[in-house]
Amino acid sequence: MKISVLCFDCSDNAAGRADLLARLLRAEHDVEVVGPCFDGEVWAPVGDGPVKYRTLRGSRYPRFLRRLPALVRLADGDVLYASKARATSYGLGLLARLTRRRPLLLDIDDWEVGFFHRSGLWGRIGRSFNIGNPNGLPWTWLMERLAGGAQAITVASRFLEQRFGGTLITHVRDTDEWSPERHSPGPGRSRLGLRDERVVMFLGTPREHKGIDDLALAVRLLGRPDVVLAVVGCNLESPIGRRLSGLGRSVRLVPPIPFGEVPLYLAAADVVAIPQRSGPDTAGQMPAKVFDAMALARPIVATRVSMIPEALEGSGLVVEPGDPAGLARGLARLLDDPALAAALGRKARERCVARYSYAAARPILFRLIEEVTARARASR
Numbered sequence: 001m002k003i004s005v006l007c008f009d010c011s012d013n014a015a016g017r018a019d020l021l022a023r024l025l026r027a028e029h030d031v032e033v034v035g036p037c038f039d040g041e042v043w044a045p046v047g048d049g050p051v052k053y054r055t056l057r058g059s060r061y062p063r064f065l066r067r068l069p070a071l072v073r074l075a076d077g078d079v080l081y082a083s084k085a086r087a088t089s090y091g092l093g094l095l096a097r098l099t100r101r102r103p104l105l106l107d108i109d110d111w112e113v114g115f116f117h118r119s120g121l122w123g124r125i126g127r128s129f130n131i132g133n134p135n136g137l138p139w140t141w142l143m144e145r146l147a148g149g150a151q152a153i154t155v156a157s158r159f160l161e162q163r164f165g166g167t168l169i170t171h172v173r174d175t176d177e178w179s180p181e182r183h184s185p186g187p188g189r190s191r192l193g194l195r196d197e198r199v200v201m202f203l204g205t206p207r208e209h210k211g212i213d214d215l216a217l218a219v220r221l222l223g224r225p226d227v228v229l230a231v232v233g234c235n236l237e238s239p240i241g242r243r244l245s246g247l248g249r250s251v252r253l254v255p256p257i258p259f260g261e262v263p264l265y266l267a268a269a270d271v272v273a274i275p276q277r278s279g280p281d282t283a284g285q286m287p288a289k290v291f292d293a294m295a296l297a298r299p300i301v302a303t304r305v306s307m308i309p310e311a312l313e314g315s316g317l318v319v320e321p322g323d324p325a326g327l328a329r330g331l332a333r334l335l336d337d338p339a340l341a342a343a344l345g346r347k348a349r350e351r352c353v354a355r356y357s358y359a360a361a362r363p364i365l366f367r368l369i370e371e372v373t374a375r376a377r378a379s380r
Helices: 015-025 068-074 087-099 112-117 120-127 137-145 158-164 185-191 212-222 239-245 259-266 288-295 308-312 324-336 338-355 358-379
Strands: 002-007 030-037 052-057 079-083 104-108 152-155 198-203 227-232 251-254 271-274 300-303 317-319
Touching (some): 087 104, 198 259, 227 259, 239 251, 288 308
Parallel strands (some): 002 030, 271 300, 300 317
16 A cells, blocks of 8 residues: 655655654555655755655745645555645645545644744734745644544644644654664764763754753853763754854764764764753654654753653653753763663663654554554445
């Protein structure tokens, strides 16, 4: 059976979740990711992976309307699986279902409308008139209201489960491939240009709501010349990238890397920091890098946001969000107590294998696909 996973922007980090769903499904199905590329190329971290992408160049309305028929034709799977409640993924699925009756599932891994709340009331009012952006506030709001049109919903966090219902499928990892025994720290430390320094690592696209500024301040508060902050996945030309570059040799910046290289860098981390801030944009987020670090048995310091405490459940240190001093104390505790750090890393790995692995998620997802397709056959 062929499944079309619909991604709202294949050139953005939104492709990460679509790629994960495709990797889970391809063990038993023929799977492709379909969607527009608003920035020209498929997102680099997934571009060289095993998943096939079929894309067209994205644009604003009304020009984008002329490309919709071609995108609908590309979404030719027996099952449609939209990643995110966005007009160019879920909206595309709703249109494609009109041309040929077939099951449509919706995966929600973020509260998309919540991202617009951080701009405040007047910002939301202004964005509510931005109808030319296919994934602007008006169309995103509409897609969330139409979520009930899907035959099944999957979600990535408890917050989203409470808001939209559905089946919980977190950002699971291939714990067989991502095994600590297969990845030593040497290659990653060499790429980072390190000798004896200790490494605090932030993995992923650094953004303000992800607490990157809190983390940079926390590392400065440590005041330790032997500690380096490594930010892996940073666009060096972005405002945040330029700001971090100004911090000097205490920071190592690595551009976005292929997904397959993530274990190489993570293995070099003495501590992985996940400093999410608390807000409407992070309430529904469950950072994928939590599970990256857990799979590789890395010691974790994270903030008490969304589902992070439940995911770790004693296998990492949890501090309050928006508190650089508290974050610094958590980092110092693990850097100064290698035995504790190693014990937490082992516990995190065990928890990831049992709950947040491909092996744990696939039976749930495959059963859901079977149920949806069975209902579709019965209704014909």
